[in-house]
Amino acid sequence: MSTTVRKAGLAFAAAALALTGAVYGMTRPASAEVTAQLTASQLVADMGAGWNLGNQLEANANGIPSETAWGNPVITQALINRVKASGFKTIRIPVSYLGNIGAGPGYTVNSAWLNRIAEVVNYAYNQGLYVVVNMHGDGYKSVNGSWLICDAADQTTVKDKYQKVWQQVATKFQSYNDHLVLESMNEEFDGQYGNPTSPCYSNINAYNQIFVDTVRKTGGNNAARWLLIPGWNTNIEYTTGNYGFVLPTDRNRSSSIPSNEQRLMISVHYYDPWDFAGQEDGNITQWGSAAKNPAKKSTWGQEDYMDTTMKKVYDTFVTRGYPVFVGEYGSIDKTTYDSSNNTYRANYAKALVSTAKKYGAATAYWDNGYNGQHGFGLFDRSSLTVTQQGIITAIINAVGSSTPTTPPTTTPTSKPPTSPPTTPPTSAPTSNPGGAGACRVSSTISAWNTGLTSSITITNTGTAAINGWTLTFTLPTGQTIVAGWSATYAPASGAVTATNAGYNGTLAAGGSTTIGYQANHTGNAGAPTGFKLNGTTCS
Missing domain, CATH: 3.20.20.80 (Glycosidases)
Structure with a gap:
């Protein structure tokens, strides 16, 4: 984003x-x-x-x-x-x-x-x-x-x-x-x-x-x-x-x-x-x-x-x-x-x-x-x-407080190791995601004429860690996601699945993470509904 x-x-x-x-x-x-x-x-x-x-x-x-x-x-x-x-x-x-x-x-x-x-x-x-x-x-x-x-x-x-x-x-x-x-x-x-x-x-x-x-x-x-x-x-x-x-x-x-x-x-x-x-x-x-x-x-x-x-x-x-x-x-x-x-x-x-x-x-x-x-x-x-x-x-x-060091002035003869991308890589849940446990979701919407920003906080209220997660929810009619962060989102409208990023895939018992997206809307700037974490309905 x-x-x-x-x-x-x-x-x-x-x-x-x-x-x-x-x-x-x-x-x-x-x-x-x-x-x-x-x-x-x-x-x-x-x-x-x-x-x-x-x-x-x-x-x-x-x-x-x-x-x-x-x-x-x-x-x-x-x-x-x-x-x-x-x-x-x-x-x-x-x-x-x-x-x-x-x-x-x-x-x-x-x-x-x-x-x-x-x-x-x-x-x-x-x-x-x-x-x-x-x-x-x-x-x-x-x-x-x-x-x-x-x-x-x-x-x-x-x-x-x-x-x-x-x-x-x-x-x-x-x-x-x-x-x-x-x-x-x-x-x-x-x-x-x-x-x-x-x-x-x-x-x-x-x-x-x-x-x-x-x-x-x-x-x-x-x-x-x-x-x-x-x-x-x-x-x-x-x-x-x-x-x-x-x-x-x-x-x-x-x-x-x-x-x-x-x-x-x-x-x-x-x-x-x-x-x-x-x-x-x-x-x-x-x-x-x-x-x-x-x-x-x-x-x-x-x-x-x-x-x-x-x-x-x-x-x-x-x-x-x-x-x-x-x-x-x-x-x-x-x-x-x-x-x-x-x-x-x-x-x-x-x-x-x-x-x-x-x-x-x-x-x-x-x-x-x-x-x-x-x-x-x-x-x-x-x-x-x-x-x-x-x-x-x-x-x-x-x-x-210090004099700049002099960086190398020649190009390395061998290709340097590939560094991590600027945006943290995303990853799909592991094959054994550690169960869904219980979950709580809260969301906030900031809207303007034809656009909105949605912030969603996911909390693992169960007693065991969740290793890899997907959060499903339904967007109101007329909303289309145009950009998202801290998860991957597909499809862009209707019933959406948000999949964890590589750095927030583990939710300890009692732990939480916040994801979000921007969306266009055609007059309905309502919040998403029907949240399920790894298939379990969230409160």
């Missing part, structure tokens, strides 16, 4: 709120100062520790962007000052346009919305921070009003609209210096998990090329600024591996850039292992070599996997002069289940930032503004206070 949807937390639950009347003030003039152009390694070092202003300018109500629609307060200069004072040097600002784009052929972006984007950018930019601005929610099928869809039938219209919107945004920021980085899109894919499909990947590559050409042609400092490019779903494996990613050509860049230097960066995200980083249950709450309880630690995705994965971006891109930006990483708060969880969240953040630094990548922690159970928040955006000083300290120390 795309991280924007799964990490949103309060997002879809609040998406139906009425549009809040945020006031879009006039922007301060952007600095036209031109700074010395930085090389790839200089840029990564100078960007330092990064932080995401998540669930704000990409939030929407009924397809209209609104920074307060998902429960966060209006963004202020004081918030950005607090983030800067905590040691962060880069702020990534996700932005959605959606219903603020007018009709074709001009596709004019609402001027008040563009001004508000620039105003928030200036909160950070005028403080000397790096700012990364991306197009965020316009490419999610689950978002009302989305249009940047790689398997849409009319790609001519999609590409024309994409070009027109970026032309306006790039023109708005053409005088800003190198402290502004533009990012073409976010976690763009067809919504189906598994290997990328060729037609969609070809369109993603085309979007990236349109983005680079459009920004460069607006002139000014855009002709030389660093541009950030993602691959399929901003996924490391699908961007570095042989799955179809093609770097755009940079044929319109300024002649002032030395021919042996790049001005394109590679965007990736890191949330592995998901059962620790984002799965909303209490099963996996510890991470890394310092974990004290093996039962609370994932069977994959530890320090060695992190190193192997980050080395892939080094071997594929950094060695060729393209810096890498881990634009999102982080882990949710599970202290409700394990009081020591924040220690492992800090260890995870420190390891990711250190490993990224080792392999020539900058980083930005994903903060969705939500604190407490299952939240990613580091700050309380209302009180302007720090809520997770331990994680912040770990990040800042990892960026600044």
Whole structure:
């Protein structure tokens, strides 16, 4: 599942709120100062520790962007000052346009919305921070009003609209210096998990090329600024591996850039292992070599996997002069289940930032503004206070406390061992699943116009462990599953069978796991019914 949807937390639950009347003030003039152009390694070092202003300018109500629609307060200069004072040097600002784009052929972006984007950018930019601005929610099928869809039938219209919107945004920021980085899109894919499909990947590559050409042609400092490019779903494996990613050509860049230097960066995200980083249950709450309880630690995705994965971006891109930006990483708060969880969240953040630094990548922690159970928040955006000083300290120390090691500069002569996939593998139940015992199921639905997200918690209330499970249930008429996580689902409608993933197939007596899916609906957003676990009816 795309991280924007799964990490949103309060997002879809609040998406139906009425549009809040945020006031879009006039922007301060952007600095036209031109700074010395930085090389790839200089840029990564100078960007330092990064932080995401998540669930704000990409939030929407009924397809209209609104920074307060998902429960966060209006963004202020004081918030950005607090983030800067905590040691962060880069702020990534996700932005959605959606219903603020007018009709074709001009596709004019609402001027008040563009001004508000620039105003928030200036909160950070005028403080000397790096700012990364991306197009965020316009490419999610689950978002009302989305249009940047790689398997849409009319790609001519999609590409024309994409070009027109970026032309306006790039023109708005053409005088800003190198402290502004533009990012073409976010976690763009067809919504189906598994290997990328060729037609969609070809369109993603085309979007990236349109983005680079459009920004460069607006002139000014855009002709030389660093541009950030993602691959399929901003996924490391699908961007570095042989799955179809093609770097755009940079044929319109300024002649002032030395021919042996790049001005394109590679965007990736890191949330592995998901059962620790984002799965909303209490099963996996510890991470890394310092974990004290093996039962609370994932069977994959530890320090060695992190190193192997980050080395892939080094071997594929950094060695060729393209810096890498881990634009999102982080882990949710599970202290409700394990009081020591924040220690492992800090260890995870420190390891990711250190490993990224080792392999020539900058980083930005994903903060969705939500604190407490299952939240990613580091700050309380209302009180302007720090809520997770331990994680912040770990990040800042990892960026600044050591000199990067020098990774290998030659390609291994033999093929390295195949590492685990970024998404944990799924497996069918064992031939002797250990019986069904007794079970309890609870489900919650967060719905919007034609879509919904369903979260299902399965609890083994029997006296023996269940080794391998299938959960059957019936979807209401008119619902179709479009994406799922923590299980495999088939078929997509009617009577559905969810089969355990490889990491949650064992349910100890009294143990539980949470799975979920997104679905489209035609007016009936009701909950599934008739739950049976390995054939036994659940209460």
